[in-house]
Amino acid sequence: MLDNLLQYHQLPDPDGFVLAVTQKLARQQRMRRVILLLTGVTGAAFGVLGAYWLAEPLAPVMDQFLTASTAAGTGLVVLLAAGALAWLLHDESGLLA
Amino acid sequence: MTVQSDQELATRVVMLKDQQAFRLLVERHQAAVRAFLRRLLAGDHAAADDLAQETFLAVHRKLHTWQATAQFSTWLHSIAYRKFLERTRRENRYQVMEEVPEPESAFPGAMGNAAESEILAQQLMALLGPEDRACLTLAYSVGLSLEEISAMMDLPLGSVKSRIHRAKLKLQQWMDDHDHSLHTNETEPPPEQRHAG
Numbered sequence: 001m002l003d004n005l006l007q008y009h010q011l012p013d014p015d016g017f018v019l020a021v022t023q024k025l026a027r028q029q030r031m032r033r034v035i036l037l038l039t040g041v042t043g044a045a046f047g048v049l050g051a052y053w054l055a056e057p058l059a060p061v062m063d064q065f066l067t068a069s070t071a072a073g074t075g076l077v078v079l080l081a082a083g084a085l086a087w088l089l090h091d092e093s094g095l096l097a
Numbered sequence: 098m099t100v101q102s103d104q105e106l107a108t109r110v111v112m113l114k115d116q117q118a119f120r121l122l123v124e125r126h127q128a129a130v131r132a133f134l135r136r137l138l139a140g141d142h143a144a145a146d147d148l149a150q151e152t153f154l155a156v157h158r159k160l161h162t163w164q165a166t167a168q169f170s171t172w173l174h175s176i177a178y179r180k181f182l183e184r185t186r187r188e189n190r191y192q193v194m195e196e197v198p199e200p201e202s203a204f205p206g207a208m209g210n211a212a213e214s215e216i217l218a219q220q221l222m223a224l225l226g227p228e229d230r231a232c233l234t235l236a237y238s239v240g241l242s243l244e245e246i247s248a249m250m251d252l253p254l255g256s257v258k259s260r261i262h263r264a265k266l267k268l269q270q271w272m273d274d275h276d277h278s279l280h281t282n283e284t285e286p287p288p289e290q291r292h293a294g
Contacts, residue, residue, distance in 0.1 A: 012127075
Protein backbone atom coordinates (compact mmCIF):
# COMPACT_ATOMS: atom_id res chain seq x y z
CA MET A 1 0.00 0.00 0.00
CA LEU A 2 2.67 2.51 1.02
CA ASP A 3 4.87 1.51 -1.92
CA ASN A 4 1.97 2.22 -4.27
CA LEU A 5 1.19 5.50 -2.61
CA LEU A 6 4.78 6.67 -2.98
CA GLN A 7 4.76 6.26 -6.74
CA TYR A 8 3.81 9.20 -8.94
CA HIS A 9 0.07 9.18 -9.57
CA GLN A 10 -0.20 12.29 -11.64
CA LEU A 11 2.48 14.27 -13.44
CA PRO A 12 2.14 18.04 -13.79
CA ASP A 13 0.77 19.38 -17.07
CA PRO A 14 3.28 21.33 -19.17
CA ASP A 15 0.86 24.34 -19.33
CA GLY A 16 3.04 27.45 -19.43
CA PHE A 17 6.10 25.97 -17.76
CA VAL A 18 8.27 25.48 -20.85
CA LEU A 19 7.46 28.97 -22.08
CA ALA A 20 8.29 30.43 -18.66
CA VAL A 21 11.69 28.71 -18.65
CA THR A 22 12.59 29.82 -22.18
CA GLN A 23 11.46 33.39 -21.45
CA LYS A 24 13.51 33.49 -18.26
CA LEU A 25 16.51 32.14 -20.14
CA ALA A 26 16.10 34.78 -22.86
CA ARG A 27 15.91 37.49 -20.17
CA GLN A 28 19.09 36.23 -18.51
CA GLN A 29 20.91 36.20 -21.85
CA ARG A 30 19.70 39.69 -22.68
CA MET A 31 20.96 40.90 -19.33
CA ARG A 32 24.31 39.22 -19.96
CA ARG A 33 24.62 40.96 -23.33
CA VAL A 34 23.75 44.32 -21.78
CA ILE A 35 26.39 43.84 -19.08
CA LEU A 36 28.97 42.84 -21.69
CA LEU A 37 28.09 45.83 -23.86
CA LEU A 38 28.21 48.26 -20.94
CA THR A 39 31.56 46.99 -19.67
CA GLY A 40 32.91 47.00 -23.25
CA VAL A 41 31.79 50.58 -23.89
CA THR A 42 33.11 51.72 -20.51
CA GLY A 43 36.46 50.07 -21.23
CA ALA A 44 36.63 51.64 -24.69
CA ALA A 45 35.74 55.06 -23.29
CA PHE A 46 38.52 54.86 -20.72
CA GLY A 47 40.88 53.67 -23.46
CA VAL A 48 40.09 56.66 -25.65
CA LEU A 49 40.41 58.99 -22.67
CA GLY A 50 43.78 57.50 -21.79
CA ALA A 51 44.98 57.77 -25.38
CA TYR A 52 43.88 61.41 -25.46
CA TRP A 53 45.79 62.20 -22.26
CA LEU A 54 48.89 60.43 -23.49
CA ALA A 55 48.76 61.79 -27.03
CA GLU A 56 50.43 65.11 -26.32
CA PRO A 57 53.39 63.90 -24.20
CA LEU A 58 53.98 61.04 -26.59
CA ALA A 59 53.84 63.11 -29.76
CA PRO A 60 57.61 63.83 -29.90
CA VAL A 61 58.39 60.18 -29.26
CA MET A 62 55.91 59.11 -31.91
CA ASP A 63 57.44 61.49 -34.43
CA GLN A 64 60.80 59.96 -33.72
CA PHE A 65 59.80 56.29 -33.91
CA LEU A 66 56.71 56.18 -36.10
CA THR A 67 58.05 55.06 -39.41
CA ALA A 68 56.28 53.12 -42.13
CA SER A 69 57.49 49.80 -40.77
CA THR A 70 56.43 50.47 -37.14
CA ALA A 71 53.05 51.70 -38.37
CA ALA A 72 52.58 48.45 -40.28
CA GLY A 73 53.69 46.48 -37.21
CA THR A 74 51.27 48.37 -35.01
CA GLY A 75 48.48 47.74 -37.49
CA LEU A 76 49.27 44.04 -37.48
CA VAL A 77 49.24 43.90 -33.67
CA VAL A 78 45.88 45.71 -33.56
CA LEU A 79 44.50 43.29 -36.16
CA LEU A 80 45.71 40.28 -34.17
CA ALA A 81 44.27 41.71 -30.96
CA ALA A 82 40.90 42.25 -32.67
CA GLY A 83 41.00 38.67 -33.99
CA ALA A 84 41.79 37.30 -30.53
CA LEU A 85 38.94 39.33 -29.05
CA ALA A 86 36.49 38.09 -31.69
CA TRP A 87 37.56 34.50 -30.99
CA LEU A 88 37.22 35.05 -27.24
CA LEU A 89 33.73 36.51 -27.53
CA HIS A 90 32.56 34.03 -30.13
CA ASP A 91 30.26 32.36 -27.60
CA GLU A 92 28.64 35.64 -26.74
CA SER A 93 28.04 36.60 -30.36
CA GLY A 94 26.26 33.24 -30.70
CA LEU A 95 23.75 34.44 -28.13
CA LEU A 96 22.60 37.11 -30.52
CA ALA A 97 21.19 34.49 -32.87
CA MET B 98 10.89 12.69 -38.10
CA THR B 99 13.34 10.96 -35.75
CA VAL B 100 13.29 11.43 -32.02
CA GLN B 101 16.59 12.85 -30.86
CA SER B 102 18.21 11.40 -27.75
CA ASP B 103 19.01 13.56 -24.74
CA GLN B 104 22.67 13.38 -25.65
CA GLU B 105 22.05 14.60 -29.19
CA LEU B 106 19.92 17.47 -27.94
CA ALA B 107 22.48 18.39 -25.27
CA THR B 108 25.24 18.40 -27.88
CA ARG B 109 23.19 20.72 -30.07
CA VAL B 110 22.63 23.09 -27.14
CA VAL B 111 26.32 23.16 -26.17
CA MET B 112 27.90 23.23 -29.62
CA LEU B 113 25.36 25.18 -31.65
CA LYS B 114 23.58 27.20 -28.94
CA ASP B 115 20.41 25.61 -30.30
CA GLN B 116 17.58 27.02 -28.18
CA GLN B 117 15.01 24.76 -29.83
CA ALA B 118 16.99 21.71 -28.69
CA PHE B 119 17.01 23.07 -25.14
CA ARG B 120 13.27 23.66 -25.35
CA LEU B 121 12.80 20.02 -26.35
CA LEU B 122 14.88 18.90 -23.36
CA VAL B 123 12.73 21.01 -21.03
CA GLU B 124 9.52 19.67 -22.59
CA ARG B 125 10.74 16.12 -22.24
CA HIS B 126 11.85 16.31 -18.60
CA GLN B 127 9.77 19.06 -17.00
CA ALA B 128 7.07 16.74 -15.65
CA ALA B 129 9.55 14.47 -13.85
CA VAL B 130 11.50 17.35 -12.31
CA ARG B 131 8.40 19.22 -11.20
CA ALA B 132 6.81 16.08 -9.72
CA PHE B 133 10.07 15.35 -7.86
CA LEU B 134 10.25 18.86 -6.43
CA ARG B 135 6.57 18.87 -5.50
CA ARG B 136 7.27 15.82 -3.38
CA LEU B 137 10.39 17.36 -1.84
CA LEU B 138 8.47 20.54 -1.05
CA ALA B 139 5.56 18.56 0.37
CA GLY B 140 2.99 19.82 -2.11
CA ASP B 141 4.00 23.48 -2.39
CA HIS B 142 3.41 23.60 -6.14
CA ALA B 143 4.32 27.25 -6.69
CA ALA B 144 7.66 26.91 -4.90
CA ALA B 145 8.33 23.62 -6.65
CA ASP B 146 7.74 25.17 -10.08
CA ASP B 147 9.99 28.13 -9.22
CA LEU B 148 12.70 25.72 -8.19
CA ALA B 149 12.14 23.63 -11.31
CA GLN B 150 12.67 26.76 -13.43
CA GLU B 151 15.89 27.50 -11.55
CA THR B 152 16.93 23.89 -12.10
CA PHE B 153 16.52 24.14 -15.88
CA LEU B 154 18.36 27.47 -16.00
CA ALA B 155 21.23 25.85 -14.09
CA VAL B 156 21.09 22.92 -16.49
CA HIS B 157 21.48 25.33 -19.41
CA ARG B 158 24.56 26.87 -17.78
CA LYS B 159 26.14 23.56 -16.79
CA LEU B 160 25.15 21.39 -19.72
CA HIS B 161 28.72 21.27 -21.02
CA THR B 162 29.76 19.51 -17.79
CA TRP B 163 27.25 16.67 -18.17
CA GLN B 164 29.02 13.36 -18.64
CA ALA B 165 26.97 11.15 -20.91
CA THR B 166 28.06 8.18 -18.77
CA ALA B 167 25.27 9.19 -16.37
CA GLN B 168 21.67 9.31 -17.56
CA PHE B 169 20.50 12.82 -18.30
CA SER B 170 17.45 12.43 -16.06
CA THR B 171 19.61 11.28 -13.14
CA TRP B 172 21.91 14.28 -13.59
CA LEU B 173 18.85 16.53 -13.82
CA HIS B 174 17.40 15.15 -10.59
CA SER B 175 20.72 15.69 -8.82
CA ILE B 176 20.66 19.37 -9.81
CA ALA B 177 17.05 19.67 -8.68
CA TYR B 178 17.96 18.08 -5.36
CA ARG B 179 20.86 20.53 -4.87
CA LYS B 180 18.53 23.43 -5.65
CA PHE B 181 16.10 22.09 -3.07
CA LEU B 182 18.86 21.85 -0.45
CA GLU B 183 20.08 25.37 -1.26
CA ARG B 184 16.57 26.68 -0.82
CA THR B 185 15.96 24.95 2.50
CA ARG B 186 19.29 26.22 3.83
CA ARG B 187 18.86 29.72 2.43
CA GLU B 188 15.36 30.28 3.66
CA ASN B 189 15.75 28.22 6.77
CA ARG B 190 12.02 27.67 6.63
CA TYR B 191 12.02 23.95 6.32
CA GLN B 192 10.38 22.14 9.17
CA VAL B 193 9.26 18.63 9.85
CA MET B 194 5.60 18.52 10.73
CA GLU B 195 4.09 16.13 13.20
CA GLU B 196 0.83 16.05 11.34
CA VAL B 197 -0.36 16.56 7.79
CA PRO B 198 -3.74 17.94 6.72
CA GLU B 199 -6.47 15.34 6.68
CA PRO B 200 -7.15 14.03 3.19
CA GLU B 201 -10.64 14.63 1.86
CA SER B 202 -11.37 11.08 0.83
CA ALA B 203 -11.09 7.88 2.80
CA PHE B 204 -7.47 7.98 1.66
CA PRO B 205 -5.30 5.43 0.27
CA GLY B 206 -7.70 2.61 1.01
CA ALA B 207 -9.85 3.93 -1.78
CA MET B 208 -7.13 4.86 -4.18
CA GLY B 209 -9.50 5.62 -6.98
CA ASN B 210 -8.54 9.22 -7.53
CA ALA B 211 -5.03 9.70 -8.82
CA ALA B 212 -5.07 13.40 -8.01
CA GLU B 213 -6.02 12.78 -4.38
CA SER B 214 -3.42 10.07 -4.00
CA GLU B 215 -0.78 12.38 -5.43
CA ILE B 216 -1.74 15.19 -3.08
CA LEU B 217 -1.67 12.84 -0.11
CA ALA B 218 1.73 11.47 -1.10
CA GLN B 219 3.05 15.03 -1.38
CA GLN B 220 1.58 16.06 1.95
CA LEU B 221 2.95 12.99 3.72
CA MET B 222 6.45 14.19 2.87
CA ALA B 223 5.97 16.99 5.38
CA LEU B 224 6.45 14.37 8.08
CA LEU B 225 10.01 13.72 6.91
CA GLY B 226 13.32 15.56 6.89
CA PRO B 227 14.69 16.84 3.56
CA GLU B 228 17.17 14.02 2.99
CA ASP B 229 14.58 11.39 3.90
CA ARG B 230 12.09 12.90 1.45
CA ALA B 231 14.68 12.80 -1.27
CA CYS B 232 15.77 9.22 -0.52
CA LEU B 233 12.23 7.93 -0.50
CA THR B 234 11.13 9.81 -3.61
CA LEU B 235 14.22 8.87 -5.59
CA ALA B 236 13.79 5.21 -4.64
CA TYR B 237 10.04 4.76 -5.01
CA SER B 238 8.88 7.49 -7.36
CA VAL B 239 11.84 8.20 -9.65
CA GLY B 240 13.00 4.58 -9.52
CA LEU B 241 16.72 5.03 -8.96
CA SER B 242 18.83 2.25 -7.45
CA LEU B 243 20.23 2.64 -3.95
CA GLU B 244 23.71 3.03 -5.42
CA GLU B 245 22.55 5.84 -7.68
CA ILE B 246 20.85 7.58 -4.77
CA SER B 247 23.96 7.18 -2.65
CA ALA B 248 26.12 8.73 -5.37
CA MET B 249 23.65 11.52 -6.08
CA MET B 250 23.13 12.52 -2.48
CA ASP B 251 26.72 11.96 -1.47
CA LEU B 252 25.65 9.65 1.35
CA PRO B 253 27.01 6.22 2.29
CA LEU B 254 24.91 3.34 0.96
CA GLY B 255 24.06 2.18 4.48
CA SER B 256 22.84 5.62 5.36
CA VAL B 257 20.54 5.68 2.33
CA LYS B 258 19.10 2.29 3.29
CA SER B 259 18.50 3.30 6.90
CA ARG B 260 16.94 6.62 5.89
CA ILE B 261 14.52 4.87 3.56
CA HIS B 262 13.69 2.27 6.19
CA ARG B 263 13.12 4.88 8.88
CA ALA B 264 11.06 7.12 6.61
CA LYS B 265 8.84 4.25 5.54
CA LEU B 266 8.29 3.24 9.14
CA LYS B 267 7.22 6.76 9.99
CA LEU B 268 4.82 7.02 7.06
CA GLN B 269 3.44 3.56 7.72
CA GLN B 270 2.83 4.53 11.32
CA TRP B 271 0.95 7.62 10.21
CA MET B 272 -1.13 5.60 7.79
CA ASP B 273 -1.93 2.99 10.41
CA ASP B 274 -2.98 5.71 12.82
CA HIS B 275 -5.25 7.30 10.24
CA ASP B 276 -6.80 4.29 8.59
CA HIS B 277 -7.44 1.33 10.81
CA SER B 278 -8.55 -0.76 7.88
CA LEU B 279 -4.95 -0.94 6.71
CA HIS B 280 -2.88 -3.74 8.10
CA THR B 281 0.17 -3.72 5.93
CA ASN B 282 3.70 -4.23 7.13
CA GLU B 283 5.60 -2.84 4.20
CA THR B 284 8.81 -1.60 5.66
CA GLU B 285 11.32 -3.44 3.54
CA PRO B 286 14.00 -1.51 1.71
CA PRO B 287 13.46 -0.86 -2.02
CA PRO B 288 13.18 -3.93 -4.24
CA GLU B 289 16.35 -5.96 -4.52
CA GLN B 290 16.11 -6.04 -8.29
CA ARG B 291 16.97 -2.35 -8.37
CA HIS B 292 20.30 -2.97 -6.66
CA ALA B 293 23.16 -2.76 -9.10
CA GLY B 294 25.58 -5.64 -8.64
